[in-house]
Amino acid sequence: MTVLRSAAAAGPLAGDLTVPGDKSISHRALMLGSLAIGETVIEGLLEGEDVLRTAVAMRQLGAEVAHRADGTWQVRGVGVGALVEPAQVLDMGNAGTGARLLMGVVAAHPITAFFTGDASLVRRPMARVMNPLRQMGARFMARAGDRLPLGLEGAATPLPISYRLPVASAQVKSAILLAGLNTAGRTTVIEPEPTRDHTELMLRHFGATVTVEDGADGRVVSLTGQPELVGRPVLVPGDPSSAAFPIVAALLVEGSDVLVRNVGLNPLRTGLLTTLQEMGAAITVENGRIQAGEPVGDLRVRGTGPLKGVTVPAERAPSMIDEYPVLACLAALARGRTIMHGLGELRVKESDRLTAVAEGLASCGVSVTVDGDTLIVEGDGLAPAGGGHIATRLDHRIAMAFLVLGLATRAPVTIDDDEAIGTSFPGFVGLLNGIGAHIAPIVEGAGGHGTEGAMTA
Ligand SMILES: O=C(O)C1=C[C@@H](OP(=O)(O)O)[C@@H](O)[C@H](O)C1
Ligand SMILES: C=C(OP(=O)(O)O)C(=O)O
Structure with missing residues (x-):
């Protein structure tokens, strides 16, 4: 554990950087590679703790997962339905995505597995995946409130379901579709609000038949069960949710000019970019291209001075759900009021992010209000006091x-x-300091929050 301090940069941020691979795509590549026959080579896999937990879990379930000398990851899968019962508990660490998607995978195998996670993950709601998986025939032994740790007895003969999502959640959609892989017949998920579609895209990439239609009730996604998945190369783009941090940093420091390379631009992930453009941000996409089925581009960001406050509609939330904390920080320096609607899901992330953002901004002298599921940040175009200990x-x-x-x-x-x-985002501090940020560890016990120590990022 290290206490970190960031301080106003001496000058504008400048340079170019590449953020690590997309977390959502990385989890899915390891899981689908493990269910495919043959070899899957993954380039650009996020080597963050959440994804490494999924790699370990897939090994525990019988797949071969190796980190090769050239930096790529090689997965040798067992085939749909052929995972083995793990001898040890599957510890998914901090990862909601890892835990929920893997519960879907295991639910349609005739095996029993035990899942746990860290102090954050054991507080997060799991009923949202357990309920549809129960309908498919899985059985759970769980604590009150359906939270981890839990035991999951997968169904020997899983039943296909048609399920309308009660919350906009790509994790719930994906858990059901992954269970549908080893289920005879068609498994259907109806999502009233579209959520990230990496599972659908990657299922097709590995050879499954997935149809997507716009129905009266929303987006209807159907998977034909028991396909033979075949190992495929996967090229993981940079994570737009990670790119959000250097992008906002460049917008906050006037005069900055930063190029963030190789960012995934799947339209179901670009709500932040839309919002930033509405606020008046100078962001251009360069070198736009399609890479392994996903749109990708380099983003040039210029800090041209204070942006303007905007209203972000609730229906945009799924396409930028993980970006609200950093957007709220940017809003603190915008001119006027930024109103962000439809943020109820932020309460059940790694922390209650609505409360964490509101308390953190208030401790930095920013005027902020939470009104139900709406977050309101007031800015006057000037630098807030700061000084908060978050x-x-x-x-x-x-x-x-x-x-x-x-x-x-x-x-x-x-x-x-x-x-x-x-x-x-391993390497976050080093990458930000590499473009001119000042983020440094603090040596505890040296007075106040301590003094700045040697930079080791
Ligand atoms: O499917 C995914 O990879 C994710 C979906 C989102 O969660 P929800 O499905 O809970 O909205 C997001 O917050 C998470 O970081 C990753
Ligand atoms: C919510 C997040 O992840 P997860 O649900 O996988 O823990 C996130 O990365 O912001």
Whole structure:
């Protein structure tokens, strides 16, 4: 555990950088590679703690997963329906995606597995995946409130279901589709609001038949069960949710000019870019291309001074759900009020992000209100006081969002623990400092929150 401090940069941020691979796509590549026959080579896999937990779990379930000398990952799968019962508990660490998607995979295998996670993950709701998986025939032994740790007895003969999502969640959709893989017949998920479609795209990439139609009730996704999946190469683009941090940093520090290369631009993930453009941000997409079925581009971001406050509609939330903490930090320096609607899901992430963002911004002298599921941040175009000491609550996005805010506040911002950052963005501090940010560890016990130590990022 290291206490970190970020302070206003001496000058504008400048240079180019590449963020690590997409977390959502990385989890899915390891899982589908493990269910395919033959070899899957994954290039650009996110080597963050969350994804490494999935790699270990897939090995425990019988797949061969190897990190090769050239930096790629090689998976030798067992085929749909052929995972083996794990001898040890599957510890998914901090990862909601890893836990929920893998529960879907195991639910349609005739095996029993036990799942657990860290102090954050055991507080998060699992009923949202357990309920549809129960309908498919899986059985659970869980604590009150359907939380981890839990035991899951997969169905020997799983039943196909048609399920309308009660919450907009790509994790729930994906858990059901992954269970549908080893289920005879068609498994259907209806989502009233579209969520990220990496599972659908990758299922097709590995040879499954997935149809997507617009129905009266929303987007209807159907999978034909028991396909033979065949190992395929996977090229993972940079994670737009990670790119959000250097992008916002460049917008916060006037005069910055930063190029973020190789960012995934799947339209179901680009709500933040839409919002930033509405706020007046100078962002251009260069070198737009399709890479392994996913749109990708390089983003040039210029800090041209204060942006304007906007209203972000609730229906945009699924396409930028993980980006609200850093958007709220940017809004603190915008001119006027930024109103973000439809944020109920933020309460059940790695921490209660609505509360964490509101308390953190208030401690930095920013005027902020939570009204039900709406977050309102007031800015006057000037640098906030800063000086807050942020409780990161095992939440990587809270840690990174407030370190970015500290680059533009009058007094430095500190976070109490940098460890969570490694779940999604290993190398974050080094990359940000590489373009001119000032983020440094603090030596505890040297007065106040300590003094700045040697930079080791
Ligand atoms: O499917 C995924 O890979 C994810 C879906 C989102 O969660 P929900 O499905 O809970 O909205 C997102 O917050 C998470 O970081 C990754
Ligand atoms: C919510 C997140 O991830 P997960 O649900 O996988 O823990 C996130 O990365 O912001």
